[in-house]
Amino acid sequence: MKKSATVAPNIETLPPRRPTRAQAEEAVRTLLAWAGDDPARPGLALTPQRVAEAYGEYFSGYRADPIAELSSTFEDATGYDDMVVLKDIQFESHCEHHIAPFRGIAHVAYIPDGRIVGLSKLARVVEIYARRLQTQEALTGEIAQALMDGLGARGAGVMMVAEHDCMSMRGVRRRGAKTVTARFMGCLQTDEAWRNRFLALVQTADSGA
Ligand SMILES: [Zn+2]
Known part of the structure; x- marks a missing residue:
């Protein structure tokens, strides 16, 4: 089996340009629309914000050594x-x-x-x-x-x-x-x-x- 040369990124190999929080929230809106919903409806108004915050927790391991x-x-x-x-x-x-x-x-x-x-x-x-x-x-x-x-x-x-x-x-x-x-x-x-x-x-x- 071919051994992959890539490893999961760690704190040293994080991408140099992290998108802004606004860009991250916009990406969530795009996915909501892709799923078939209306990102502008009231129930979803705060969802991009919450998802961005949740990502901070789910993926906090990138910022720890x-x-x-x-x-x-x-x-x-x-x-x-x-x-x-x-x-x-x-x-x-x-x-x-x-x-x-x-x-x-x-x-x-x-x-x-x-x-x-x-x-x-x-x-x-x-x-x-x-x-x-x-x-x-x-x-x-x-x-x-x-x-x-x-x-x-x-x-x-x-x-x-x-x-x-x-x-x-x-x-x-x-x-x-x-x-x-x-x-x-x-x-x-x-x-x-x-x-x-x-x-x-x-x-x-x-x-x-
Ligand atoms: Zn999977």
């Missing part, structure tokens, strides 16, 4: 060197093909090399990448790569399970279908024992806590 989030590591006094797993991180993202939402859970793991990071930072990294236009495959890989680069981890593993609105609301219209993606790097990629451990940990039924 995941590697910077991971920079505040600390040395663990007990010398912890085993796998750290954060399970069931809820996320919402938008597919880059239809700007349709997809949502689900992420399981994130890394094996520290002396330094560990606050658990909330792991969830934050998932959120930053999710709040960009994505494919689930790219999203999974970007999170794993950030753990390797940002933490200098010995290994990283990411598994994501999500439902895509572009599958359920258009095209084949299959509700309930789940897409599972996984990416392993470092010793999680090379060592099957680590990988099996990760899979066992994320598949453990919730303790009910």
